[in-house]
Amino acid sequence: MTQAQLIQQTLHTLAYLGVREVCVAAGARNAPLVSALLASSGIKVWNFFEERSAAFFALGRIMADRQPVAVVTTSGTAAAELLPATIEAHYQNLPLILVTADRPKSYRGSGAPQAIEQAGLFGVYATIVGDWDATDESHEGHCSDGPMHLNVCLDEPLETNVPGVDFAAAPPPAPSEEGHISSLECDLVLAAGMHPKDATEAAVLLARLGAPIIAEATANLHGFPALQSLLIPGGERALQSARPAHVLRIGAVPSWRWWRDLEALPKVKVTNITRTGFSGLARTENVETLPWENIRSTQFARVDPPCGILRFEPELDKFPESEPAWIRKIADAIPAGSRVFLGNSLPIREFNLTLHATKPGVEVFANRGANGIDGLISTFLGVSAVHAGECWLIVGDLSTLYDLAAPWVIAQMEHPRLRIVVINNGGGKIFSRVASLRALPDAARNVIENRHALSFEPWAELWGMEYLHTNDANDLADLLPMPMVIEILPHRLQTEAFWTDWQQPVIRPR
Ligand SMILES: Cc1ncc(C[n+]2csc(CCOP(=O)(O)OP(=O)(O)O)c2C)c(N)n1
Missing domain, CATH: 3.40.50.970 (Thiamin diphosphate (ThDP)-binding fold, Pyr/PP domains)
Structure with missing residues (x-):
């Protein structure tokens, strides 16, 4: 040849x-x-x-x-x-x-x-x-x-x-649409990482099922009126109160700590319906993983009694400059019809924690396959490349430093109404939330967290992006229709106080 x-x-x-x-x-x-x-x-x-x-x-x-x-x-x-x-x-x-x-x-x-x-x-x-x-x-x-x-x-x-x-002359490959329809019961639904089209399909099943749902933003379920009474706010904290017999997980592997703890609860049955084929758990006892097509099954039923899950709303007004409160303010500023990409580490967790509803047409994505903090800006730009509405990225500072070359491609995009929101907390602050690491001497924490005092203004300038550093959430409204870096420096002490408050153990009512 x-x-x-x-x-x-x-x-x-x-x-x-x-x-x-x-x-x-x-x-x-x-x-x-x-x-x-x-x-x-x-x-x-x-x-x-x-x-x-x-x-x-x-x-x-x-x-x-x-x-x-x-x-x-x-x-x-x-x-x-x-x-x-x-x-x-x-x-x-x-x-x-x-x-x-x-x-x-x-x-x-x-x-x-x-x-x-x-x-x-x-x-x-x-x-x-x-x-x-x-x-x-x-x-x-x-x-x-x-x-x-x-x-x-x-x-x-x-x-x-x-x-x-x-390329247009080649016939499109036939979609593979096979799966076996099974019957199952569940008393708690965990949902994460679904394409908006998949979320529409899942919403039909979940509305019929009537079980409580803890959904991450990336499940794209928060815009469905029929699910509003089933969606439980509070994420991790609400999960602490759950005593499920049978969990149905749909979409990607959840980011909740509670999901990891399921490894040690082999009596709790887990059914996964996912496009990835991965169960997301190392244990195999009482775990089944079904192809996506099972979402169309009519054989699902809710287990009684229900799993007793409680509702929690974070009290963000008490700590208005804390990082979670800032994430809520950013979420509220995102207009209808936007695409949102959530960075790994704290941004995705805090967004999920403070999530209450989403505006019409808002679609949320994240890289939760391997949970890397690399390539997040580039993936966001790929997700945003041909979207006519606004596109928002919420990303940590170290994750941003990882992908500084990403904006190269922006010049090739037609509608780059990009808002890259860097939550600059001066390093990998997720590690300050891990008890064993918090106990280390300051010198060790410096190394582990990679603490720094860098600003992202020169980076924005390098790529010809607008730059906004703000302490006022009102500045997030009616932004100019151009690529923009928005740098937020959350209040460290308020953030620590928020987490101390939030981590109080759940007291279940009698
Ligand atoms: C490629 C890669 N390297 C290292 C890690 C381990 N890691 C997880 S979170 C994190 C720190 C993230 O810091 P930042 O982006 O500033 O977010 P923050 O935790 O401060 O919100 C690191 C290094 C990872 N997930 N992926």
């Missing part, structure tokens, strides 16, 4: 996998692929100078539109930069397609320049589609769940005049 045929074969495979968007980070080795993509029709090309952002951005595009997206790298460590996003895609079971240009197979193990062991680079995290070089004729494309890796060996001379293909 000639190099031109190999390039075309690769592009046709992407087309048949349903890829209509691709993120490229160019080098010399992948230039034949990049130039053929640019000569193609029916494909949107986003360009990046570094691969880690490209891959997380692609992940965000998949999360928003639920279509496969490819990322194309050159050879060497460029390919390795895709690993964190690939792991996240694996645990979210999302079709991130990795196309890595490689030197010919004969270079493997040689230590020659920019030749690393790319075949199988992503281990268990990606299905390998062939190991292609110009002599390999077996190039069967097939669609699978989760990430896929196409390693494409290209020899010199590199051909940069290969004609493109028409």
Whole structure:
């Protein structure tokens, strides 16, 4: 097979996998692929100078539109930069397609320049589609769940005049819609991480079921009037009072500590309905994991007596400058029709804690596959890239420092009404909430928390974003329609006081 045929074969495979968007980070080795993509029709090309952002951005595009997206790298460590996003895609079971240009197979193990062991680079995290070089004729494309890796060996001379293909000509892959409908009972529902379309389906089942629901913001259930009386506020604190016999978890693995504690409660039955295939628990006793299609079952029933869960609302007025109170103020400022992305660590937990309702059309996303604090801004930008409304990211300061190159792609977006809200509490403050770490001497906590006094204003300036540092929530209304960094410095002592108050043990009424 000639190099031109190999390039075309690769592009046709992407087309048949349903890829209509691709993120490229160019080098010399992948230039034949990049130039053929640019000569193609029916494909949107986003360009990046570094691969880690490209891959997380692609992940965000998949999360928003639920279509496969490819990322194309050159050879060497460029390919390795895709690993964190690939792991996240694996645990979210999302079709991130990795196309890595490689030197010919004969270079493997040689230590020659920019030749690393790319075949199988992503281990268990990606299905390998062939190991292609110009002599390999077996190039069967097939669609699978989760990430896929196409390693494409290209020899010199590199051909940069290969004609493109028409991606729109490929038929869209048939959706897999199979599942077995089972019957089950439950007395408590935990919901997290659902695409808004899935949330609409789940809401029908949950309204019929009538069991109490503890839902994270990313479940996208808080906008349904039929669920208002079932949704219990208070998250972790409300869960402390629950004595369920049978938990139904739908969507992603919840971020609540209580979910982790379920490991030690083997008598509590857990039924998972999820697109990821992961149970989210190490224990297997009394745990079943069903495919998403079971959400349409009519065989569900609520267990009586109910699990006795109590309602808690955080008393934010007592600590108005605390971090949770700020999160509530930000949530209230987010207009209808916005997309929201919640950073890991404290932002997602505090948003869930203070959540009471969402405005119409607000959609919430997060990376809860592997819970990384890397790539969050890039994933947010992918989720936001073609959204016409406002897009809000709430993210910690260390998480922001992790992804400083992310805004590169903003210049390619049509409606970048972005609000990147950095909750700058001067380091990884989640660790100050862990009792064993709080007991450490200050010098050790300094290292663990990576305390700092950095400001994000120069970063905003570097990327031409507006910058707002505010102590007044009124400043969050009617923001200019442009990319913006909003830096919030919550009050440290009020935040500590809030948590002390909130962690008081739950007293159950007789
Ligand atoms: C890639 C990665 N590295 C390290 C961690 C471990 N980790 C979890 S939270 C956290 C600190 C987060 O700090 P920040 O983003 O400032 O948020 P805060 O906790 O202050 O809200 C770290 C390092 C992780 N989850 N992911």
